[in-house]
Amino acid sequence: MTRTAAELMLERETRVAYGTVLHSLSEEPLPESSWQLCEDQFLLRGEGDHYFHYERGHGVRIERGAGAAVTEESLWLNGSVYAAIASINGLFPIHASAVACDGKVFAFTAPAGGGKSTIVAALGAHGLPMFCDDTLVLDLSDPDRIMCLPGHKRLKLTPSALALTGVEPCEKVSATVDKLYAVPRSGEIGEALPLRELIFLEEGKEPEMLAVSGADRLMLLQDDHYTARLFLTARQFSRVDQFTHLVRLARQIGVTIFRRPLDRSRFIDGVEFTARHVTGSAERART
Amino acid sequence: MTALRKQRDRFTETSDSDEIILMRMDTGEFLSLSGTAAAIWKLIDGERDRDSLIEALEAEFAESAAGIAKDVDRLLGQLIGSGLLASE
Numbered sequence: 001m002t003r004t005a006a007e008l009m010l011e012r013e014t015r016v017a018y019g020t021v022l023h024s025l026s027e028e029p030l031p032e033s034s035w036q037l038c039e040d041q042f043l044l045r046g047e048g049d050h051y052f053h054y055e056r057g058h059g060v061r062i063e064r065g066a067g068a069a070v071t072e073e074s075l076w077l078n079g080s081v082y083a084a085i086a087s088i089n090g091l092f093p094i095h096a097s098a099v100a101c102d103g104k105v106f107a108f109t110a111p112a113g114g115g116k117s118t119i120v121a122a123l124g125a126h127g128l129p130m131f132c133d134d135t136l137v138l139d140l141s142d143p144d145r146i147m148c149l150p151g152h153k154r155l156k157l158t159p160s161a162l163a164l165t166g167v168e169p170c171e172k173v174s175a176t177v178d179k180l181y182a183v184p185r186s187g188e189i190g191e192a193l194p195l196r197e198l199i200f201l202e203e204g205k206e207p208e209m210l211a212v213s214g215a216d217r218l219m220l221l222q223d224d225h226y227t228a229r230l231f232l233t234a235r236q237f238s239r240v241d242q243f244t245h246l247v248r249l250a251r252q253i254g255v256t257i258f259r260r261p262l263d264r265s266r267f268i269d270g271v272e273f274t275a276r277h278v279t280g281s282a283e284r285a286r287t
Numbered sequence: 288m289t290a291l292r293k294q295r296d297r298f299t300e301t302s303d304s305d306e307i308i309l310m311r312m313d314t315g316e317f318l319s320l321s322g323t324a325a326a327i328w329k330l331i332d333g334e335r336d337r338d339s340l341i342e343a344l345e346a347e348f349a350e351s352a353a354g355i356a357k358d359v360d361r362l363l364g365q366l367i368g369s370g371l372l373a374s375e
Contacts, residue, residue: 213303213304213306214303214304214306214308214319214321215303215306215308215317215318215319216319217303218308218317219317239299239310239312239315240299240312242315243299243301243310244299247301247308250303251303
C-alpha cells in the first residue's frame with residue numbers, strides 16, 4: 001500500500017519523546033487543560049504539570065510533572081495534539097467519524113454525544129469498514145479533490161452505544177471517560193481515500209436525508225469544534241481566507257443532513273436507511 | 288437618481304448555481320441571494336440607479352413593474368442598511 005506524503009509527514013511529526021519542555025509560549029503562564037499555538041509550535045497543558053510541546057520538524061516532547069494524569073496521555077495526544085500538528089502542517093482536521101464505501105469516505109458529524117461513533121459502529125454490520133473515529137484529517141493539497149487520511153484513533157463507544165450496536169467491547173478508555181474501546185465489525189481502512197460526503201446528524205421524526213446547498217452548506221461547514229479553532233489559529237486566516245476555504249469545501253464536499261428519531265427502538269431503521277444512502281451514493285459516484 | 292455602488296471592501300462573494308452568497312467582512316455573516324435578488328445584485332454595476340434596475344429587470348422577469356419595484360426597494364434597503372451598498 002502506497003502511503004501519501006501527508007501520511008508520512010504526520011507519522012514523522014507525531015513521534016513522541018519525553019523530557020522537560022517550555023511551560024508557556026508567551027509571558028503568560030498556561031492554565032491546566034488549555035493550549036497555546038504560536039507559528040510552528042504548540043503547547044498543551046493537561047492536568048497538573050503534564051505538558052505536551054510540539055515544534056515543527058522536532059516532533060512531540062512530553063513532560064510528566066507533578067499531578068500528571070498518565071492514563072489520559074494518549075487521549076490528549078490523539079486529540080488536541082494530533083489536530084494541532086495536522087493544522088500546523090497544512091492539514092484540516094474535522095470533528096467527524098467515517099466509514100468507507102467503494103473507495104470513498106462518508107463522514108458523519110455532530111456535536112459531542114451526537115451519535116457519530118455509534119452510527120459508524122452500526123454500519124459495520126452492513127459491511128462498511130470504519131475509516132476514522134472522532135477526528136477526520138483532510139488533505140487539501142490537491143486543488144481538485146479532498147483526500148481523507150486514515151484514522152489514528154481506535155473506535156470508542158459508550159456502554160449504551162455498545163448495547164445498541166452489538167459491537168464487542170474491549171478495555172475501558174480511561175478512568176475518567178465512560179467509554180470502551182471496540183473493534184469495528186467490518187475492520188478499518190488504512191489508506192487515504194477521497195471524501196465523498198459529509199453527513200450532519202440531527203434528530204427528526206422519521207429517517208430522512210436532505211441534500212444541502214448554497215449558503216446553508218457554508219453555514220453547516222462552519223465548525224466550532226476545537227479542531228476547527230486549532231486549524232484557524234494555525235493558518236491565521238483572515239475573513240476572506242476563511243470564506244475562500246469554506247467555499248472550496250462547499251464546492252468539493254457533498255453535504256447532507258441525516259434526520260432520524262433518537263428513540264432506541266427505531267435505531268435499526270435509521271442505520272438501514274443510512275446504509276442504503278451510503279451504498280447508493282457510492283454507486284452513483286461510480287457510474 | 289443616484290447610481291448604486293457595491294462597497295467591495297465590506298464583503299466577499301461567491302456563487303453556487305443560481306445563488307449568490309455574500310459574506311460581510313465586519314461580522315462574518317452570510318447573506319444568500321437567489322431569484323430576483325440575485326438578478327438585482329448582478330445588475331448593480333456602479334452606474335445603474337434604482338429606476339434603471341427596475342427597467343432592466345422588467346425585460347428579464349415576467350412580473351409587473353410594481354412587483355419588481357417592491358423587490359428592488361426591499362433588497363436595496365437591506366443592502367444599504369448593512370453597508371454593502373451605497374447610493375452616490
